[in-house]
Amino acid sequence: MGYIEPAPLKDEKNPFEAMMSRFHIASQILGIDDEVYNVLKSPAKQVIVSLPITMDDGSIRVFDGYRVIHSNILGPSKGGIRFDPGVNIDEVKALAAWMTWKCAVVDIPYGGAKGGIQCNPREMSSGEIERLMRAYTLAMIEIFGPDRDIPAPDMGTGPREMAWLMDEYSRTQGMTINSVVTGKPLVLGGSLGRTEATGRGVMVSALAAMEKLKINPYKATCAVQGFGNVGSFAALLLAERGVKVVAISDLSGAYYNENGIDIQAAIEYRNGNNGNLTGFPGAELIEGDEILGLEVDVLVPAATEDVITSQNVEKIKAKLIVEGANGPTSAKADNVINEKGIMVAPDILANAGGVTVSYFEWVQNRLGYKWTGERVNRRSDRIMKDAFDNVYRTSQEYKVSMRIAAYIVAIDKVAKTYKYRGGY
Numbered sequence: 001m002g003y004i005e006p007a008p009l010k011d012e013k014n015p016f017e018a019m020m021s022r023f024h025i026a027s028q029i030l031g032i033d034d035e036v037y038n039v040l041k042s043p044a045k046q047v048i049v050s051l052p053i054t055m056d057d058g059s060i061r062v063f064d065g066y067r068v069i070h071s072n073i074l075g076p077s078k079g080g081i082r083f084d085p086g087v088n089i090d091e092v093k094a095l096a097a098w099m100t101w102k103c104a105v106v107d108i109p110y111g112g113a114k115g116g117i118q119c120n121p122r123e124m125s126s127g128e129i130e131r132l133m134r135a136y137t138l139a140m141i142e143i144f145g146p147d148r149d150i151p152a153p154d155m156g157t158g159p160r161e162m163a164w165l166m167d168e169y170s171r172t173q174g175m176t177i178n179s180v181v182t183g184k185p186l187v188l189g190g191s192l193g194r195t196e197a198t199g200r201g202v203m204v205s206a207l208a209a210m211e212k213l214k215i216n217p218y219k220a221t222c223a224v225q226g227f228g229n230v231g232s233f234a235a236l237l238l239a240e241r242g243v244k245v246v247a248i249s250d251l252s253g254a255y256y257n258e259n260g261i262d263i264q265a266a267i268e269y270r271n272g273n274n275g276n277l278t279g280f281p282g283a284e285l286i287e288g289d290e291i292l293g294l295e296v297d298v299l300v301p302a303a304t305e306d307v308i309t310s311q312n313v314e315k316i317k318a319k320l321i322v323e324g325a326n327g328p329t330s331a332k333a334d335n336v337i338n339e340k341g342i343m344v345a346p347d348i349l350a351n352a353g354g355v356t357v358s359y360f361e362w363v364q365n366r367l368g369y370k371w372t373g374e375r376v377n378r379r380s381d382r383i384m385k386d387a388f389d390n391v392y393r394t395s396q397e398y399k400v401s402m403r404i405a406a407y408i409v410a411i412d413k414v415a416k417t418y419k420y421r422g423g424y
């Protein structure tokens with residue numbers, strides 16, 4: 001490959017730039033040719049829609065909706081839908097590309113996509129959210145499809161929203177097509193294990209990394225930022241394996257207990273408290289950002305992008321970072337982390353348990369058959385562990401960080417597949 005200037009990092013907190021900077025480094029190491037580089041860096045399709053919704057008070061509000069398909073080289077594109085006030089096109093582009101790399105790292109036959117709506121679901125009624133989800137589905141009717149593009153949950157969405165999407169899509173087709181979306185409720189063809197899957201994959205990655213670092217889980221401490229789907233299950237499953245989770249956090253603040261937090265109690269509290277930890281009595285309230293600088297063995301950022309940046313990376317004391325969130329670490333912070341010798345199980349590896357079980361859900365829907373939870377967990381654990389070992393081996397072989405190694409594994413697979421397919 002001829003020398004290609006890396007996209008200059010104009011804005012450290014721009015997730016697409018962060019993705020591109022790692023993509024560039026790994027592509028250079030692999031020496032992929034210019035043609036493939038240019039194909040892989042460019043999202044295949046970007047769709048932006050305006051969604052007028054009748055609110056409960058009778059007024060009409062217009063929401064911006066996005067879907068970006070980064071690549072369908074490995075198969076139909078796959079990726080979640082985010083409901084958050086911060087959603088924007090650069091974020092969705094980065095998240096879509098990360099899906100491409102993630103599916104390749106765990107070797108499942110999907111390309112990458114992501115969608116989102118700029119909205120605040122915490123301030124909307126269930127009826128307003130349902131109308132928004134159905135309008136978004138109709139606007140994307142030409143994009144979605146069980147062999148084209150298959151959405152799933154992400155921040156701010158869950159099984160309820162996926163059920164509405166499946167129903168709206170099925171109405172337009174005149175029959176029930178449950179394989180158009182994953183992360184559905186069990187009664188609609190959801191898979192056992194999908195709700196916990198991303199957190200479970202984080203736990204498997206964390207234990208695999210602790211083994212390499214010779215950290216005994218029964219003597220280890222951990223802090224988990226974000227207490228939604230990913231963070232709460234990661235915390236619960238790590239605690240079940242002996243790790244002392246001393247801190248958790250969400251948008252309401254961070255909660256610290258040096259003796260370890262009862263995670264099951266925290267989940268029950270959150271579920272009965274409008275989905276957040278405000279007033280959680282099992283720990284002391286500390287400043288939200290303090291969670292990143294705690295004296296712990298393992299740090300699990302499981303909230304959102306760019307929480308670890310050049311501004312706060314020096315404060316990190318953990319020996320291991322396991323990224324439950326997508327893009328929690330900025331590209332600038334990577335250098336400091338590497339200099340400090342902190343191991344990172346990167347997002348495109350550590351949080352791939354969710355899409356892995358989404359794949360199992362899609363397979364089950366297409367077979368019209370249900371797997372047991374035991375089968376789902378056994379197979380996803382094996383995929384996650386094999387992927388971890390592969391990325392670790394690659395990092396040793398190329399003498400690079402686990403993050404760059406994960407990109408090398410992914411780009412190599414997608415680039416080779418592109419070459420075999422040819423004809424572009």
Ligand SMILES: NC(=O)C1=CN([C@@H]2O[C@H](COP(=O)(O)OP(=O)(O)OC[C@H]3O[C@@H](n4cnc5c(N)ncnc54)[C@H](O)[C@@H]3O)[C@@H](O)[C@H]2O)C=CC1
Binds near residue numbers: 226230231249304307
């Ligand atoms: N749900 C899934 O299956 C997957 C999610 N992810 C990623 O994991 C991350 C979290 O997603 P979910 O758990 O699904 O979302 P969620 O909406 O269920 O939970 C997000 C949690 O993070 C908290 N949060 C948001 N911003 C925060 C901040 N600045 N500081 C502290 N806490 C904050 C929220 O209060 C909430 O507790 C996102 O980056 C998402 O893209 C990655 C793979 C799959």
Ligand SMILES: O=C(O)CCC(=O)C(=O)O
Binds near residue numbers: 351355
């Ligand atoms: O389950 C899926 O298909 C995608 C989940 C997701 O959006 C992600 O891994 O970031």
